[in-house]
Amino acid sequence: MSAPAPKDPGRLQGRRPSPRRVWGDRLGTLAMLVATVLVLLPVGMILFQIAQKGLGTMSWEFLTQAMPYSYRKIGGGFFNALVGTAIMVGLATAVAVPLGVLAAIYLTEYGKKNLLATLIRFFSDVMTGVPSIFVGLFVYTAFVLPFGFGAVMGAAALAIIMLPIVVRSTEEMLKLVPRELKDASYALGAGTWQTTVRVVLPSALPGITTGVLLAVARAAGETAPLILTTLGAIEIVTKLVGAPISALPLAIFDGARSPFAAGQERAWAGALELLLIVLVFTLLARVAASRSRISR
Amino acid sequence: MSEPVSPEALSTASSTRAERFRRERTRLGRRADTLFAGLTALAGLLVLIILAYMVLTTTNVALPVFRSQGLSFVTSATWRPADGQFGILAFVYGTLVTSAIALVIAVPLSLGVSLYLVEVAPRWLRGPVAYAVDLLAAVPSVVYGLWGVFVLLPLFLQPAAEFLSRTLGFIPIFAGPASGISYFGAGVVLAIMIVPIISSLSREVFRAVPVEDRHAAYALGATRWEMIRGAVLPRSRAGIVGATMLGLGRALGETIAVALLIGSRAEVGASILKPGYSIAALIANTFGEANPEGIRALVGAGVVLFAITIMINMAARMLVWRMVER
Numbered sequence: 062m063s064a065p066a067p068k069d070p071g072r073l074q075g076r077r078p079s080p081r082r083v084w085g086d087r088l089g090t091l092a093m094l095v096a097t098v099l100v101l102l103p104v105g106m107i108l109f110q111i112a113q114k115g116l117g118t119m120s121w122e123f124l125t126q127a128m129p130y131s132y133r134k135i136g137g138g139f140f141n142a143l144v145g146t147a148i149m150v151g152l153a154t155a156v157a158v159p160l161g162v163l164a165a166i167y168l169t170e171y172g173k174k175n176l177l178a179t180l181i182r183f184f185s186d187v188m189t190g191v192p193s194i195f196v197g198l199f200v201y202t203a204f205v206l207p208f209g210f211g212a213v214m215g216a217a218a219l220a221i222i223m224l225p226i227v228v229r230s231t232e233e234m235l236k237l238v239p240r241e242l243k244d245a246s247y248a249l250g251a252g253t254w255q256t257t258v259r260v261v262l263p264s265a266l267p268g269i270t271t272g273v274l275l276a277v278a279r280a281a282g283e284t285a286p287l288i289l290t291t292l293g294a295i296e297i298v299t300k301l302v303g304a305p306i307s308a309l310p311l312a313i314f315d316g317a318r319s320p321f322a323a324g325q326e327r328a329w330a331g332a333l334e335l336l337l338i339v340l341v342f343t344l345l346a347r348v349a350a351s352r353s354r355i356s357r
Numbered sequence: 358m359s360e361p362v363s364p365e366a367l368s369t370a371s372s373t374r375a376e377r378f379r380r381e382r383t384r385l386g387r388r389a390d391t392l393f394a395g396l397t398a399l400a401g402l403l404v405l406i407i408l409a410y411m412v413l414t415t416t417n418v419a420l421p422v423f424r425s426q427g428l429s430f431v432t433s434a435t436w437r438p439a440d441g442q443f444g445i446l447a448f449v450y451g452t453l454v455t456s457a458i459a460l461v462i463a464v465p466l467s468l469g470v471s472l473y474l475v476e477v478a479p480r481w482l483r484g485p486v487a488y489a490v491d492l493l494a495a496v497p498s499v500v501y502g503l504w505g506v507f508v509l510l511p512l513f514l515q516p517a518a519e520f521l522s523r524t525l526g527f528i529p530i531f532a533g534p535a536s537g538i539s540y541f542g543a544g545v546v547l548a549i550m551i552v553p554i555i556s557s558l559s560r561e562v563f564r565a566v567p568v569e570d571r572h573a574a575y576a577l578g579a580t581r582w583e584m585i586r587g588a589v590l591p592r593s594r595a596g597i598v599g600a601t602m603l604g605l606g607r608a609l610g611e612t613i614a615v616a617l618l619i620g621s622r623a624e625v626g627a628s629i630l631k632p633g634y635s636i637a638a639l640i641a642n643t644f645g646e647a648n649p650e651g652i653r654a655l656v657g658a659g660v661v662l663f664a665i666t667i668m669i670n671m672a673a674r675m676l677v678w679r680m681v682e683r
Contacts, residue, residue, distance in 0.1 A: 078580050089582030093477055096469020097486065100556070103549045104489045107496060110508050163400035171394050172401065181401045183674060184408055190603065190670035191411075191663065192610025194637045198659040199411040202418045221407060228404060254393035282497025285612035288641050310499040314613060317503045325507070332500045343495045 108336075115333025118326040124334070128295035128312070128327075135323045139331045141297045142312035145212065146338075148299070149291070149308060150280050152216035153223055158273055161227025162262075168228070169235040170257055182232070185225035196221050197286030210292045211302040218286035223276040230272025234265040267352045274346035278339045284310035309335045412663070419657030422650070431661060434625050436639075438647065443654040445661060447623040451540060451633040452662065455615060456608040458544025458629060459551055464601055466548070467555035475563040476585060487560070494553035502617035505546040510618070514542040518630045535630040536620065543619040544629070547611055551604035558603060558677065562596030563589055595676050602673030609666045612637035636662040 078086075123138030164181065172178025200218040208214070238261050246256040262269075287293075292305035293315060300306075309331055316328025423430060426443050433444025470490055474483050505514070514537030521541070522533035536542075566589050574584035590597075620632025621642055640655050647655055 078578065082580055082583065086580035086582040089585065090477060093469045093473035096466045097473045097478075100466050100470045100493075100552055101486070101489055104492055106508070107500070107504055108492075110504060111500065114507075160400045160403060163397045164404060167394075167397035167401040171397060177398070177401065181404050183671075183678075185404050186674045187667060187670050188404065188408055190606040190610075190666060190673075191408075192612070192637060192659075192666055194610065194612045194640055195415070195659050195663045195666075196411070198640065198656050199415050202656060203410070203414045221411075224404065224407070228401075252387060252390040254390045257393070278495060282495075282499070284497070284499040285637065285641055289644055310497055310613075313499045313503060314617075317499070317506060317617060328503055329507075332503050335497055336500055339495055339497060340492075343492075 111329070111332050111336055114326075114329040115331075115336075118330035119333055120330075123327070123330050127297050128307075130295065133321045133323055135326075137327070139307075139309060139312050139327065139334065141295060142307040142309045142331065143334070144297055144299070145215075145291070145294075145306045145308040146281055146310075148212050148301070148306070149215040149219055149287075150277060152213065152301075153219035153280055154273070154277055156216070157220040157223035157227055157276065161224050161276075162231050162269065164224075164228045165231035165235055166257055166261075168232045170253055170261070181228075185228045188225040189229070192285075193218075193222055193283055194285040194289070197289035200286065201289040205290055209303045210290065210305045211300065212291065212298070212304075212306045213301050215287050215291035215306065215308065218290050219280040219283060222283060222286070223280050226276040226279065227272055230275065231265075231269050234268030234272065235261060237268065238264050267349045270349040271346045274342045274349060278342035278346070281342070282310055282335060282339050284308075284314050287311050288314070309338070412660075415656050415660050415663070419653055419660050422653045422657045426654075430657060434623070436623050438643075438651040438654065441650065443651075443657070445636065445639075445654075445658045447625050448634050448636040448639045448658060449661065449665075450625050451619060451635040452609055452637065452665075454540045454629060454633065455543045455547055455619065455635055456605055458541060459547035459608045460601060460605055462545060462548035463551045463555055463604060467552050467600075467604075468559055468597065470552070471556045471559040471563055472585060472589070475560055476581065476589070490556055491553055493549065494557070496550075498550065498611060498613045501546055501550055502614040505542070505614055506617050509546065510537045510542065514538075514545060514618075517545075518542065522628075522630050529627040530629050532628040533630065536632060538618060538620040539631050540619065540629040540633045543615045543633075543635070546614050546618055547608045550611060550614065551607050554607055555600045555604040558600035559593070559597055562593045562600065565596070566592045595679060599673045599676035602669050602676070606666045606670045606673060609669065610637060610662065612641050616641045 120138075122136065124143075125140050126136075126138045127141035128139070129135075129137035164185075168178050168182060172181070196218050200214055200221070204214050204217060242260055242264060243256055246260045251259070287308050287310065291308060291311065293307045293311045294305045295307070298304050298306040313328045313331040313335060316324045316326075316331060319325065319328075422443055425441070426433075429444055431444075431449065432446060433442070434446040434450075435442045435444045436447065470486075474487055478486060516537075518535040518537045518539060518541055519533075521531045522535035525531040526533050570588040570592060571584055574588040579587060615635050616638035619635055619638050621634055621638065622632040623634045623639075624631075626633070636658050640659055644652070644655060
């Protein structure tokens, strides 16, 4: 921890560092420690306070009932928002994962280092940095204006956000599949397509699952694009097109902005619910990663 | 990659049934191969197409506003949708200022944590601490917003803002009357949000510094801190800049937490302790009640935001890529 170890044989021969340098070392170490504590502090605070404030309103009723007709009213819950989140994240996953995995296969098995692959790689990275509200604006102008608000529009925005995450994480995992495994498959006479589907994908599956779960967690927590594409609703909506629909983050945002205590309390319980969902997916991602036989 | 050896090349002219069957199958397989290759390439292309399509549609929708406002769209701070005046300078300013505040706070903290985890922490502590820091990345931004407004604001942001204006109020950027709902408040919450991004990348960058460099510094008699300053940090400079810019990209586009904490006042003022506005917050807050022309203007503001973040991101990616490829 602290400056030079006295038993270090090399040090005993030479000159010891001057007090000024020893103190510099200690100060530096202290600064690193302080930074670590300052970063860990909000982690603990957020987890603790969300749990504390959320549990106050959390109940079976909250989990299973839709919003009351006024923000002012106590009671009711975010079941309508939960249904919306499940529908939209489910749809987005169903679109983004197959496309993302296929694109990743192109990058590792076909394109490799050619120009197209490099471009795809670079712009997927860039795309992960596109502000999610911009994705919302795009979906609004391209799909909401002609077809109206709805679950499909929200799902489209979420899918666009998930796609580059899936592409890049899947590519990383496919790259880790040992060459020998592929060579063995080729030696048996399999083509690239058979090798990919029968050998590469199965052995990379846990890793791919990790990336997918992280993308799902990210999508489930997105609020900004949904403001522009699904608008929100207080009743349970199962129509996919042409009807505004709620989602957990949207309902929390509305509750946080409402001036009424009842609305704010529901927002806290909703935050707890959303945080738990996101953490479960993140945890599952970790489990999948540790299951991966070809982990790094 | 080894190509599968063509069966025609190997097989002699013998055409037993089994032989023919096998050849049939490989031909079919090869067609499937071509098809599959095409399919994957198409999926890959889709990424590029979506990105291009996003830029084209939004720009196209915003074009009338860009035309009617001209350069004053970005140089004017007058935003009066009712009068058809759309100048987004105040929002651009707020976006840049909140992100700058976030960086000033988050970069030293992130580097400190990463250095601690890579160079100092005992092995058993590394996993749990890294996991806890990464947990910050998993928290949805709306949860940050809620927590920021109802917990951090009364507990820290408001007192800190008042303290800053009391002690440093003679400097214009800390001039009062101070409010926690301000550029400063939004910047602090943004800082917490981007710490996991910067720290996870800089951790990788620090780990990539060759152990020989560290040994060389120690062999010259350096203390650990001197080794970090002399060997680790200089080697990691490009990577740190890249990580910082990725954090910046995230901060610029962050919407919900900022919308809840920035105060929604469209002014360009020197003090960071006063309410302001940002591009993303403007879009989220006023989208619902905007008239058709106002929506075009909001889309235009989104295009400007996109342009800023995309440039930062591209530069960051290039820096990080260069680091990793070395």
